[in-house]
Amino acid sequence: MRTLNSINQNVEDAYVKREALLKMPISVLPEQKLADQYVGYFERTGESKSLFEKAKRYFPDGIQHHNTYVSPYPIFIKGGCGSKVFDVEGNTYLDFTMGAGAQLFGYASEHYEQVWQTLATDRFSLFHHPEELELAEKVNAFMPLVESIKFFQSGTEAVKAAIRLARAYQKRDLVVKISGSYHGWMSPTIRDIRQPGVGDLYMSGVPKAEANLCLTVPANDLSALQKTIRKRSRKIAAVIVELPGPESGRIPIYPDFVHEIQRLCRKHKILFILDEVVTGFRLAKGGAQAVYDLQPDLTILGKVLGGGTSLSAVGGHRDFIQYFSRDVTQTVRGRAVFVGGTMAANRVSTMMGLATLQAIEENDPYNTLDQKAQKMVDRLNSLFDSAGFPFFAYHFGSIVQIELVAWPSKFSWSRIFDFQKRLSSVHQYQLFLQSQGILSLSGTRFFLSTAHTDEDLNHLINAYRKLLELIPTK
Numbered sequence: 001m002r003t004l005n006s007i008n009q010n011v012e013d014a015y016v017k018r019e020a021l022l023k024m025p026i027s028v029l030p031e032q033k034l035a036d037q038y039v040g041y042f043e044r045t046g047e048s049k050s051l052f053e054k055a056k057r058y059f060p061d062g063i064q065h066h067n068t069y070v071s072p073y074p075i076f077i078k079g080g081c082g083s084k085v086f087d088v089e090g091n092t093y094l095d096f097t098m099g100a101g102a103q104l105f106g107y108a109s110e111h112y113e114q115v116w117q118t119l120a121t122d123r124f125s126l127f128h129h130p131e132e133l134e135l136a137e138k139v140n141a142f143m144p145l146v147e148s149i150k151f152f153q154s155g156t157e158a159v160k161a162a163i164r165l166a167r168a169y170q171k172r173d174l175v176v177k178i179s180g181s182y183h184g185w186m187s188p189t190i191r192d193i194r195q196p197g198v199g200d201l202y203m204s205g206v207p208k209a210e211a212n213l214c215l216t217v218p219a220n221d222l223s224a225l226q227k228t229i230r231k232r233s234r235k236i237a238a239v240i241v242e243l244p245g246p247e248s249g250r251i252p253i254y255p256d257f258v259h260e261i262q263r264l265c266r267k268h269k270i271l272f273i274l275d276e277v278v279t280g281f282r283l284a285k286g287g288a289q290a291v292y293d294l295q296p297d298l299t300i301l302g303k304v305l306g307g308g309t310s311l312s313a314v315g316g317h318r319d320f321i322q323y324f325s326r327d328v329t330q331t332v333r334g335r336a337v338f339v340g341g342t343m344a345a346n347r348v349s350t351m352m353g354l355a356t357l358q359a360i361e362e363n364d365p366y367n368t369l370d371q372k373a374q375k376m377v378d379r380l381n382s383l384f385d386s387a388g389f390p391f392f393a394y395h396f397g398s399i400v401q402i403e404l405v406a407w408p409s410k411f412s413w414s415r416i417f418d419f420q421k422r423l424s425s426v427h428q429y430q431l432f433l434q435s436q437g438i439l440s441l442s443g444t445r446f447f448l449s450t451a452h453t454d455e456d457l458n459h460l461i462n463a464y465r466k467l468l469e470l471i472p473t474k
């Protein structure tokens, strides 16, 4: 996974296997057999069901988070420790959501003990504390291109700030992204999210004029990339990319493709933004940019940066980041972008971030995480092979993707029923796994932490073995 050749191979394999899986009819689990499996599960989780009924009165759809919701009701979680979480009735789940990727060391890690002790005695202040500076120094030591940094609270907010900066710096308005990629929910990059080709489906509330400022290019389509950039180069402020591909690599991109993006950006003086909200400090100490040998102009961080609390950042060369200046003269010249945030660089989050980066420095967890992920993928793939299913798993560092339902490379309204069938199958699988005490993100994405053990892996494999036994072979 560490060399570009092996990443290329990984991406190639994923596409070959995806084609094979696409040819297979979608496997629907028989309802009656499932009903038998679920008896105990629904009995054990009755309190979550009652809480969900109540939540529907207060929350849209009864939930606050989309990707962890599993129909018919979500499990209400009370706490967590290591690789496990506990629901309100004390049931234990093996968790692969890891706070949507934010937890690198598992829950309630001992690495944060000192933070809680300090906060218990110190209480905390909000502004101008030494930890924000220490965190900036540490990030810079890990990611040398992040010379200067501005903290925010969520990945979404940091992406929005980076795009505003790029537009102000370049005096250009257009932004290019890869189809299907999610860079937070704000415009303009909310265009064409989740499934390449959905276009403006998720853009209600965004004025057309703003929506049209986002151009999309299909993953790995060199000629579309070249055409888009050449045609509008003088109007494009930035290209934003997530490695290892949209949706944390569910739509994997080849390293050569990203290198070509970087080359074209340099050639046409377009800013190259790497969205490392998921990958920063998860794939490597230096982020995905170190693994892929890329030199972005701007780097966006989040998730692991705050150790499971709300912290994000935009970093890069001082010449860029100084655009976040409060200097009125610069503002008047159009050389400053006003941003702020009551909770930006709040002390709790920066202390958690600092403790995270210190733990990374002391433990260098990446080889072990890679090995765990490789073992998980190997065991799953041999299980799928021996059961005769074209399902497959692959990984980028500690991000594991498991595909039991492949998605066509482009969404189209004429195939909407096929899409719905695929989606409901994924939900069926996700609910089955949850009934076996396993939580994942969207039923396909599994984040590993240093806390996951061989025993956890055995649990996962057993759950998949049971799942395969339920799938009709004809």
Ligand SMILES: Cc1ncc(COP(=O)(O)O)c(C=O)c1O
Pocket (backbone or CB within 6 Å): 100, 153, 154, 155, 156, 157, 159, 182, 183, 184, 185, 242, 275, 277, 278, 302, 303
């Ligand atoms: C690549 C990427 N960028 C940005 C975001 C938005 O981050 P947040 O949820 O913190 O707003 C996400 C969220 O999952 C993400 O995966």
